[in-house]
Every structure is written in structure tokens, then in C-alpha cells.
Amino acid sequence: MPSKLMQTANPFRIRNTAAQDTVVLASKGARWKRWGLVGGGVVVLAAALAWVVMGWAAGGRSFDASRVRIATVTRGDLVRDLAADGRVITANSPTLYAIDGGTVTLQVVAGDVVKKGDALAVIDSPALRSRLVQEQSTLAGLQAEASRATLDVTRARAEASKTIDQARIDRQAAERDVERYQRAFDGGALPQVELAKSQDTLKKSEIELQHARQDASLKQQGAQLDARNKALLAQRQNAVVEELQRQVDALTLRAPFDGQVGQVQVAQGTNVAINAPILSVVDLSKFEVEIKVPESFARDLAIGVPAQLTSGSGEPYPGKISAVSPEVVSGEVTARVRFDGKQPPGLRQSQRMSARILLDTRSNVLKVERGPFVEQSGGRYAYVMAGSSAQRQPVQLGVSSLSETEVLSGLNEGDRVVVSGADQFGDAPRVTVH
Template sequence: MIRDTSAQDQVSTQRPQPIWRRWLWPAVATVVVVGGIGYVASSWLGASRSFDGGRLRIAEVSRGDLVRDIAADGRVIAANSPVLYAISAGTVTLKVVAGDVVKQGQELAVIDSPELRSKLAQEQSTLAGLEAEASRAALDATLARATGAKMSDQAGLMRTAAQRDLDRYQRGFDGGAVPQVDLAKAQDELKKAQIELQHAQQDANLQSRGADLDARNKHLMAERQKAVVNEVQRQVDALTLRAPFDGQVGQVQATQHTQVITNAPVLGVVDLSRFEVEIKVPESFARDLAIGMPAQLTSGSGQPFPGEIAAVSPEVVNGEVVARLRFSDKQPPGLRQSQRMSARILLDTRKNVLKVERGPFVEQSGGRYAYVVTGSTATRRPVQLGVSSLGEVEVVSGLQPGEKVIVSGADLFGDNERVSIN
């Protein structure tokens, strides 16, 4: 006989649950999923395009001190490294080689120029002739003054004799021994002697002045020729190239015992006691640089040395300006040309300003706009930027602390006001 399951059944006293409780949690989960999909969809629909976030660099806006400085790597150059040139064409004989240490005044090279030496001899002969003529003119002036003085003295004696004759005739006329005609004749002779004395004195003066003028002209011609001789002598002396200071021979550009042309470079001399550091500064910082501005120079050992700006080039090349820094106190020992050094120039410090990392967005649209990131969406917002350093830029308005800004890669967005970031 087969038994049924009635012995296993039990009577339930619980009430059956309502149908809406059975579907409550699935409905809540469905609402959450639909809301998330709606939010994502609204973000995608609000953004005109979508971009890969891996190609962007995002920075956070913060508040703090903004240090405006310029940091650059430069190379050591000699502050004084002149190149010596040939004053005239000739055969060069080198006395040193590249790298030799030389003293001031030491012979470095000699140029043999027969043409220049012959010119010196000719000019010296001309000078000797002019000096002789000047001496002769001076002698002639002395003779002219002596002749004039002689004629004046003779005219004076004749006047004295005429005066004496007139006095004698006057006494005779007063005594009735001399007729009036002889007295009148004696008076005429005195006037004649006075006129001759006056003309003799004038002639002596004119002859003396004329002789002095001729002598002066001859002397000036001799002095002019002397200046020509001195100049040619200087050129002949310059045929021997000498070290202008204690230093080291740099590049030798002439070959031993070869013919060089006029004004051809022969060799260079480097002043080892004075070095400068040449750096290249972005064009945007060039207007902030000034001669004498303090700087800090760091050698390979890491030891800093104080310096200052010595010169700023007025020319912009490839968006950069060349500046030269000199050591204001002492320079590191053992410096060599083209050695690398780090330079840092402090412009100023802005206290407690709103700032953000500097990036290409500063140059885009003239720094008037920035893309602010909110979640997975970037919205373009007008901003106003202030001063900038190499790593940061001041935010004047348009952004708040804590906001995130796309500092690099925003050029991909074009003119879109709002974009989506994956």
C-alpha cells in the first residue's frame, strides 16, 4: 500500500506578502541604473566632442607665493678674447702655437711687408727735407728781422742828423747869420728823415711778419709730415703682433710662412682671468631683464657663485634673446671656454596670489580663456592672467582655488565651448 505525503504537510499560519514588496528592490536598482545612464547621456549630449584624457595635462588652481625667476643653462665664454689682424699684406711668421700661455707684450707673430717699410723710408726722407726747409725759413725770418732793424736804425740816425742840422740853422737864423732859405731847407730835410724812419720801421715790421709766416707754414708742413711718419711707423710696429694682456693663445687662423692679405685674421688671444656665462632667455622675459640685475651661477660641483647681468642682446633669434652674465665677486677656479653652467635670475616675488601651473594654454587665445574640468566635462571659461614665471602663472580673475584647469592639450578642442573627456 502506497502512502501519500499528508503526514509531511503542515498548516502555515503566515499571511502571503503583497506583490509590490516583491518588486521593490528590483525597481530601485532599475531607477539608479537609469539615472546613471541619464547623467552620462546628458554629459555626452552637452559636450560637442569627446577627447582622450591621456593626451591632456590638468593642473589645480591654488593660492601661494609666485616666484618669478629665470633658470637656464649657459656656456662659459671669455669676456675678453680679441682677434689680432694683419695691418698690411705680407709673409707671416708665427712665434707661438694654439694653447700657449703668453704674457702681455710678448711677440706672437711677425709680418714682413717690404711695401710698408719702403713707404716708411720715403716718408722719413720727405720729413727730413721739410724740417730742413722749416729751419731755413726760420733763419730767413731772423735775417729779415735783422735787415729791417738795420734799416730802421739807419733811418733813425739820418733823422737825428737832420734834427741836429735844423737846430744849428735855427741858431744861425736867430743870430742873423743864416738866411731863411737855408733854415727852410733844413726843416724839409728833417721831415724827409722822419718819413724815411717811419717807412723803414713799417717795412721792417712787414718783412718780419712775412718771414715769420713763411717759417710757420714750413714748420706746419714739417709737423704734418711728421704725423704721417708716425702713422706709418705705427703700422710698421703693428707688423709685430703682441699679446695685449696675459692670457692664452686661442685659434690660430694663419699658416706659418704664408702670404696674408690686409686685415686678414691671424690669431686670437683669450683672457683667462675674466669669464662670462652666455644664456638664452625666452622672448617673453627679455623686457624684464636689465643690466646689473643680480643672478646666481652654479658650476658642475653645485657651488653657487653670485653674478649679475652684463649685457642683453637687442636682437631676437628663434624666439630667444642672448644675455651675458658676469661674476660679481669671484669666479670658480679652473673654468674653461664652452663649459656648461646653470644660471638663475630672480625677477620678483608675488605674495599670496592665485596661481596655476604654466602651460601652452597661456599662449592660446592670448591667455584669455581656459578649460575648467568638472567631472568628465571641460568647459571653456574666460579668465584674466597676470605675471608668469617659468613654471607658474598668476590668475587675476575667472578661476577659484581648487578648480582644475587643462594647461596642455587644449589646442585639440578648437572653438568648442564644452567637450567630454574620456
């Protein structure tokens, strides 16, 4: 009994947890909530998987955006111009050479301003001067022979005239004899034999007159031919003398135009050989600018294409292309630009100048910034950005300027194109740029 009473009397005594456990039946709302959580996890997992698949589809390789340059396709005017730095050269700067060997006496120094015809240097050539004197003596002898041949023609003409006159007188005498013998024969005082003999004498005198005329003509022709040959020999010798005289005169080097003495290539008193360069003369009124143009623009250059030249002061001067080199050296073509009108004052040879050549202007065309992609694959493909991926697609490009390229097909206005750095893509159809 006491134990039972003690048990009843202690209210804090817990025998077990059976009285605390209660069976609760799950409701429909709880089940849907649980399935919703599971479905949400599946959707998140599917989205992550789709993102991975899209990244894989966008290309197996990805590249840093800082390693590429992207430009936007725009519409507007495309000005095809060419800018280049050049140096001033003289359009007319001949070098004067020694016409013969000898000792040089300079009359000027480098930088002297000279007028046309001024003596610049004198070459002392005794051998050339001696040859001139010898040839002049030969010319004098030939001219004397030509004069004598002319006198021979006159004498032959006089002798021929004398012979003809004598033959004519003989004929007249024979003719008078025939007339006298004919009257005597008619009067019966002279036999017929004598008359016939006088007639034969007349015929003989006529023949002699005819031959005298022919001989006179031949002698005159012969004398004239001889005189002509002597005159031609004298003329030939005169040409030799004139040439030697020209060479002797050329021993004095003279300025071919108003200008300035350029480089002097010999020292005072130097004994030079024939055809040795002595000095150059610069024409200060005719300067050109020599520029080097990239090979890709060479086909667009032509003589007469307008250009604009800018000096150190910034003032532009009009010009035209005057020459284009036919060969390519180190990927460049050399061209010359001539001033079209006035030129800047105080120009000096080898002075630096900027040239801008206007090749063409095209209005309202699709264009994009020019970059290495123009030369890659011959400009037939370009990588176009779509979000963070770049897709390789065919394009057709037109003419190019230094900064822009015309787009003929394959791109639309607003497209973003990888213009630089696409060479690292390795012709992949699609890559990721982030």
C-alpha cells in the same frame, strides 16, 4: 446498476478540474504593491534618461583623461626665475690682424700662455719699411727748410733794425741842421730859404723813419709766416713718419694683455695680405656665459639683473646680465651673464654651465601650473573641471615663471584646471573628460 456502483466505488477517478478552481478576490495590498513596482520602473527609467541628458548637456564630445593634464589652483609665493644652459665665452678675445702684407713668422703656438707685450708673430713687409725710410728723408728736408726759415726771420729782424737805426740817425742829423740854421737865421747870417730847406729835410727824415719802422714790421711778419708754414709742413711730415713707424712697429704682433693664445689662423712662413687675421688672444681673467632665453621672457631681461651660475662641481657663483641681444632668432633671445666677483677656476671657452636668473618674487598669490593653455587664446580662457565635465570660462592671468602662472581673476583656490591638452577641445563651451 453495476455501472453506478463501479463509479461510486473508485475514489481516484477525477471527472474534471471544476472542483479545483476557486475564485479569489484581489486585496488592496496586492494592488498597491503592483503599482509600486511600476512606479519604481518609471523612476529608474527617468534616472537613466536624466543621466543621458546630463551627459549630452555636458558636451557632445568626450575625451580620455590620459590625454590631458589637470592642475589645481593653489595660493602661495610665485618665484619668477629663469633657468637656462649656456656656454662659457671670453668677454675679451680680440683677433690680431696683419697691418700690411708680408711673410709671417710665428713666435708662439695655440695654447701658449703669454704676458702683456710679448711678441706673438712678426710680419716682414719690405714695402712698408721702404716707405718709412722715404718719408723720414722727406721729413729731414722739411725740417731743414723750417730751420732756414727761422734763420730768415732772424735776418729780416736784423735788417729791419739796421734800416730803422739808419733812418733814426738821418733824422737826428736833420734835426741838428735845423737847429744850426735857426741860430744862423736869428743872427742874420742865413737867409730864410735855407732855414726852410733844412726844416723840409727834417720832415723827410721823420717820414723815412716812420716808413722804415713799418717796413721792418712787415718784413718780420712775412718771415715769421714763412717760417710757420715751413714748420707746419715739417710737423705734417712728422705725423706721416710717426704713423708709418707705428705701422712698422705693428708688424710685430704683441699680446695686448696677460692671457693665452687662442686660435692660430695662418701657418708658419705664410705670405698674408693686408688685414688678414693672424691669431687670437684670450683673456683668461674675464669670462662670460652666453645663454638663450625664450622670447616670452625677453622683455623681463635687463642689464644688471642678478643671476646665479653653476659649474660642473655644483658650486654656485653670482653673476649679472651684461648684454641682451636686440633680435629674436628661432623664438629665442641671446643674453650674456658676467661673473659678479670671483669665477670658477680652470674655466675654458665653450664649457657648459647652468644659469638661473631671478626675475621677481610675488607673495601670497593664486597660481596654477603653467601649461600650453597660457598661450592658447592669449591666456584669456581656461577649462575648469566640474566632476567629469570641463567648462570653458574666461580668466585673467598675470606673470609667469617656468613652472607656474599667476591667476588674477576667473579662478578660485582649489579649482581644477586643464593646463595641457585643451587644444583638442576645439573651443567647445563644455566637454566630458573621463
